Amino acid sequence: xxxxxxxxxxxxxxxxxxxxxxxxxxxxxxxxxxxxxxxxxxxxxxxxxxxxxxxxxxxxxxxxxxxxxxxxxxxxxxxxxxxxxxxxxxxxxxxxxxxxxxxxxxxxxxxxxxxxxxxxxxxxxxxxxxxxxxxxxxxxxxxxxxxxxxxxxxxxxxxxxxxxxxxxxxxxxxxxxxxxxxxxxxxxxxxxxxxxxxxxxxxxxxxxxxxxxxxxxxxxxxxxxxxxxxxxxxxxxxxxxxxxxxxxxxxxxxxxxxxxxxxxxxxxxxxxxxxxxxxxxxxxxxxxxxxxxxxxxxxxxxxxxxxxxxxxxxxxxxxxxxxxxxxxxxxxxxxxxxxxxxxxxxxxxxxxxxxxxxxxxxxxxxxxxxxxxxxxxxxxxxxxxxxxxxxxxxxxxxxxxxxxxxxxxxxxxxxxxxxxxxxxxxxxxxxxxxxxxxxxxxxxxxxxxxxxxxxxxxxxxxxxx
Ligand code: TYD
Ligand code: MG
Numbered sequence: 001x002x003x004x005x006x007x008x009x010x011x012x013x014x015x016x017x018x019x020x021x022x023x024x025x026x027x028x029x030x031x032x033x034x035x036x037x038x039x040x041x042x043x044x045x046x047x048x049x050x051x052x053x054x055x056x057x058x059x060x061x062x063x064x065x066x067x068x069x070x071x072x073x074x075x076x077x078x079x080x081x082x083x084x085x086x087x088x089x090x091x092x093x094x095x096x097x098x099x100x101x102x103x104x105x106x107x108x109x110x111x112x113x114x115x116x117x118x119x120x121x122x123x124x125x126x127x128x129x130x131x132x133x134x135x136x137x138x139x140x141x142x143x144x145x146x147x148x149x150x151x152x153x154x155x156x157x158x159x160x161x162x163x164x165x166x167x168x169x170x171x172x173x174x175x176x177x178x179x180x181x182x183x184x185x186x187x188x189x190x191x192x193x194x195x196x197x198x199x200x201x202x203x204x205x206x207x208x209x210x211x212x213x214x215x216x217x218x219x220x221x222x223x224x225x226x227x228x229x230x231x232x233x234x235x236x237x238x239x240x241x242x243x244x245x246x247x248x249x250x251x252x253x254x255x256x257x258x259x260x261x262x263x264x265x266x267x268x269x270x271x272x273x274x275x276x277x278x279x280x281x282x283x284x285x286x287x288x289x290x291x292x293x294x295x296x297x298x299x300x301x302x303x304x305x306x307x308x309x310x311x312x313x314x315x316x317x318x319x320x321x322x323x324x325x326x327x328x329x330x331x332x333x334x335x336x337x338x339x340x341x342x343x344x345x346x347x348x349x350x351x352x353x354x355x356x357x358x359x360x361x362x363x364x365x366x367x368x369x370x371x372x373x374x375x376x377x378x379x380x381x382x383x384x385x386x387x388x389x390x391x392x393x394x395x396x397x398x399x400x401x402x403x404x405x406x407x408x409x410x411x412x413x414x415x416x417x418x419x420x421x422x423x424x425x426x427x428x429x430x431x432x433x434x435x436x437x438x439x440x441x442x443x444x445x446x447x448x449x450x451x452x453x454x455x456x457x458x459x460x461x462x463x464x465x
Pocket of ligand 2: 106133
C-alpha cells in the first residue's frame with residue numbers, strides 16, 4: 001500500500017512546506033496553509049514533463065515560421081474583442097476571473113453563441129462547455145432565457161479533468177469552457193477540488209491540451225475575499241491571458257479589464273450592463289457613472305481615461321467631526337493611500353486641519369477609478385464638503401495632485417475635454433499646459449481654466465462664473 005504523506009500548501013501563492021506555518025514566507029499572508037495529501041500516484045502525475053505543451057518538438061528559425069491569418073477569431077462582442085486585443089487567439093488559454101455572481105458564466109455563454117456561428121475553413125466552430133459548478137439543466141435554463149441555443153454547443157457536467165480530456169477526444173471542440181477551475185479535479189491528486197495543487201494540475205493539463213490540439217480554452221476562476229484569484233498567483237503565470245470582470249454585483253455596470261495578455265496590450269477595458277436579457281455592451285459609457293444631485297455639496301466630476309475609453313466619474317466626499325480618537329478615512333472605489341496623500345497635501349498646502357475630521361469618499365456608480373487624474377476632483381469634493389459649498393454640476397476636474405500641491409499634467413487631455421463637451425459640461429479645470437497644446441484646446445467650446453497649484457484649482461472650482 002502506498003504510504004500516505006502530507007504537505008502544507010499556501011492557498012494564496014502555492015508555497016509548499018512539510019509542516020504547518022502561521023505565515024507564508026513567500027507571500028507573507030497569515031493562516032493560508034492547508035494540509036494536502038500526497039499519494040504515490042500524485043508523484044507519478046507530477047513527474048510528467050509539464051512544459052512540453054506543443055506536442056511534437058521541432059526547432060525553427062523565427063523567419064521561417066508562417067503566420068496564419070485565421071489565428072484570431074472575433075467573438076462579435078466588441079467590448080470583449082477589444083479587451084482581448086482583437087478576439088481570441090486560437091489555442092490560447094484565457095482565465096476569466098471575478099467575484100461570484102458578477103456575470104462570468106453569463107458572459108461566456110453569450111460568447112459561445114457567437115463563436116458557434118463563426119466559421120474557420122468553412123466549418124462552424126464547435127464548443128464544449130464543462131458545467132462543473134452548475135448542472136447542464138441550469139445552464140440550459142439560463143441559455144433559454146438568453147435565447148442561446150446554437151447547434152454546436154455541447155454541455156457536460158463532468159468534473160474529473162481526465163474524463164473531460166476523453167470527451168475532448170470524442171467531440172473534438174475548437175473552443176472549450178471550464179466553469180469553474182475551482183470545481184474540477186484531477187484524479188491523480190488526493191487533495192480536494194479548489195486546492196492549489198488541484199487548480200495547478202488541472203490548469204497544466206488544460207494548457208497542454210489547448211496547445212497540442214489548438215483548442216481555445218477559457219477557464220473561469222473565482223476571486224477570494226481579498227480580491228485575489230482564488231488558488232493563486234500560480235494560475236496567473238500559467239495562462240496566456242487574464243481578464244478580470246469587475247464591478248458591484250448589486251449595480252448594473254461591469255468592467256472587463258485585461259491584466260495579462262501574451263498576445264496584445266493590457267490597456268483596453270470593456271464595459272457591460274447586466275439586464276434581464278443578460279449582459280449588454282455599453283459602447284459609450286462616458287456619463288453613466290454620474291448620479292449627481294444638484295445643489296449638494298461634496299461632489300465633483302472627474303474625467304478618467306482607460307485605454308481608448310473616457311469615463312466621467314462622480315467623486316463624493318463627506319467630511320464631519322469625529323467621535324473617535326483616531327479620525328476615520330474611508331475610500332470606496334478608489335485607492336485608500338491616494339486618499340491619505342490628497343488629505344496630507346490639503347493639510348499642508350491649503351492649511352486645512354483634518355486631524356479631528358472623519359473623511360469618507362465614494363465613487364458613485366460602483367466602478368473603481370484607478371487612473372490618478374481623479375486627484376483634483378477628489379480634492380475639490382473634500383473641500384466642497386468641508387466648506388459646504390456645492391460645485392457647479394457643469395464643471396469637470398482633470399489633474400493629478402503632486403506632493404508639492406502642484407497640479408500635474410495628464411495624458412490625452414484633448415480627448416477627455418471633447419467627451420466632457422459632448423455630454424454638455426461647460427467648464428473644465430485642468431493642469432497648466434504649454435501654448436502649443438493649448439492651441440488645439442481652444443477649438444473645444446468649453447470654458448477651460450488652467451491651474452498650476454491646488455489653491456488656484458480651489459478658487460476656480462468653487463467660483464460659479
Ligand atoms: P452568473 O453569470 O451566474 O455569475 P457568475 O458566473 O460570475 O457567478 O450571473 C450572476 C447574476 O447575474 C445573477 O445573480 C443574476 C444576474 N443575471 C441577470 O440579471 N440577468 C440575466 O439575464 C442573467 C443570465 C443573470
Ligand atoms: Mg458561474
